[in-house]
Amino acid sequence: MKADMITNAAGRKVPDKINGEAVIPYQGVGKYHPLGNKYNARISVAANYPSDGNKQVSDLKSALLRAGIKDGMTISTHHHFRNGDLLANQLFDVAKDLGIKDLIWFPSASFPCHEHLIPYLEDGTIAGIEGSMNGPLGKFCSEGKMKRTAVLRSHGGRYQAIQDGELTIDIAVIGAASADAFGNANGLNGPSASGLLGFALADSQYADKVIVVTDHLVPFPCVPWQIQGNYVDFTVVLDKIGIPEKIVSGTTQITKSPDRLLIAELTAKFCDEAGIIKEGFSFQAGAGGTALAIGDFFAQIMRRKGIKARFARGGSNQYLINMLEEGLIDYVLDGQTFDLSGVESMRKNENHVWTSPFTSYNYHGKGNFASMLDVVILGATEVDLNFNANVVTHSDGYLLHGIGGWQNCLFGKTVILPIPLFRNRIPIIRDRVTTLCGPGELIDVIVTERGIAINPLRQDLIEKLQDSDLPIKSLGDLKQEAEEICGVPEPVELSDEIVAAIKWVDGTVIDVVYKVKEM
């Protein structure tokens, strides 16, 4: 069945089928309203589970066999262990041993440590990946070496896809820093502590079979139960499921780059002059070097004004925790924990709250937290003159980054992308973004080291900043400035073979990624 190409509401050509299954093209922001019910997992009967609550099996292999692993199944994992994850690799080592073929891996994100899986993609153990790919797997996919078309979703979109039954998880393997034999689990304690386990929530609720794997088994009850044992089929204890120093870094660091600090300072000044930093405001906090610097500038402004934020949501880290403890923020709504002070704070501070893609991001829910944020700071690899942005591919076509919560956060009240005007001679403002991930109507401000562009849709911001000393410029002027410095980039030719699809937050297809041509 060959797919037909159709032009979606964003003007992008997308197929009507992906991996042989019908998909819906993007229809515009808030335009797609599916009817019908959510997907449901099979009814379980307690009689089929040990009444003493002990679901422990001897090893991962037994658990997978008892979960009925077979060719073509979809297996999910979460990415709270980030680049320190050992579990996904071990899991597919077992599948390879068992001679299972054509598995679909459905991670909430993948990292460079998962380069280990490339041989399995080559030998057919794994047929494809549905999930974000950072680094080597993305390169592998870009070069057209993956059997199936990859599907990339945002964190919220992943919850939505599972909930809506867009794809079904046959076996969810949930690594947990701490668990009991019943399957109650959390990320707070134990050597592989990752803070929370929100990315595995949907997997636990909707997967056919759920396996909790830990390297730190505690007697029942394991509290708090971020993952509820009532969803869990089997528990497994392994020696080591993660490399602690790669799960959470000892410390996250504010950028020392003077150029990035300049961008951060301009961003904070912009927010201040736009009246965003006011008593009781809320912000999305990132953990990248620039985002941390922006948070630090926010803190300085808040101290000077004697105000505090009601909540900050996003990745927690020492700087955010310091703000919480100093009383500059009432609540931290944590989506993933980036350093040890984040984990420690989550253990002891009741105002440091763990969230999930369901509470924060799911678009097919009765609202979510992301849209309540006063200001959201995000990155991008490219933007076009209409503020459309790309966050997954580089301008040479290589798919090297995941979507994360990026698309979901675009629903915040003011969305700012602080980005350098060019990276290593490659201007970021393009006539057309290589891959469209976020529609420009949701992106309000681009802050670069050479000027700040405000989306013409935000007349309110333009008016507020009209007497500002900040370097407010049009995107067109900024683009020209970059090209005067770097030269006008030559167009990059990609093949017409689709290697990945990019889903919008509602499950529709906003764009596709094409195979790169060999240089």
Add this chain to the structure above:
Amino acid sequence: MEEKVKIGIAGNFDSKLRGDCKIQIELTKSGGICIDLNSKVKAFFQNSICQLVQDMLHFYAIKNAKIQIQDLGALHYVIAARMEAAISQLIDSNREYLLPQIKSNCDRAVRNRNRFSRLYLPGNTPYMMINAGLHQANGIILDLEDSVAPAKKHEARYIVRNALRSQNFYGSERMVRINQGDMGIQDLHFVVPHHVQLILIPKVEDKRVIIRVEEEISRIRKAHKIQSEILLMPIIESALGIENAFEITSASKNIVAMAIGLEDYTADIGVKRSEGGKESLYARMKVVNACHAARIQAIDSVFSDVANVKALQENVKASKALGFQGMGCIHPRQIKVIHENYAPDLQEIEKAKKIVNAYYLAKEKGLGVVSLGSKMIDAPVVKRQLKTLELAKELGLVSENWRETDES
């Protein structure tokens, strides 16, 4: 043109670097031009890089050569500089391959401007130049002297020349620090015709050094019909230089500032440079005094502990208290601290306003004596406060019409 050596190499390549390239050119007897381009930005700039290389080879009448380029995203002018430096090792030519001069770098030198901060940029490290001007140092120094390794001196000249022509420094005063002696004299040929505004002359001990530089600049200006004047800033870095400080300041009318270099000075007198700087107090005061006597700006040495903002702050305050009016910096993070602490502080501004206001009131009333309350104010005090206020206005700390707005 005669062949000297077969292979010319210029530039830097290392996986940690950005914005630079290494170019190797081998002249061959036949086979035409053969370009081997390995570039991080090949997908975007392959054609433009190859075109530039072809143009330059044509310009130098090279018909047969193998060119190997390892590029890390170097800007056009950097690639051109590396090419020219490599070619210069292969053939004798007086021709310079000059890219168009950008308009933003054509403004003339201005004698009286603030020189609180001047940011040192190693002359052979092009990527540091790209955003340097954005950090709003009063001046940027393209350094050909101590920050460039001896083997890289020649290729750095092409980078600095091309940067002066092509790299926007966003209004920072364009300064170049030349080398000592004959090498410094040769350096001038690479910068004087290309809108440099100020030349820093290192390790000056004797006014004859200044005179020699000045004469060479005059010759080049004449030859190139350059209207704009080129300002000078000698750096005193030895005991002998200190003793001759005043004489040096008077060596040329183009000297607008004189700096002290404490690393070399302390080495010369055989002591360690301390944080308090007790050992160099005499030298610093001598420089300050010589500068003020000559009505030029007194500029302090760089503070090298980049991470220590607090110590830099103290250092600047102390420097200002001694009479210095600026300082070198080696990292953009230092600029803001330097500006804030050389600038008049709130107390100084308030005091200046009171006295200057009294001065205007006396003038308006036709009184010969300025007084504040029961206190008489001497003319030099008024003069100093007028200066403070002018500076505050320039820095935007006080509005032009402060007398009206403050009274209301």
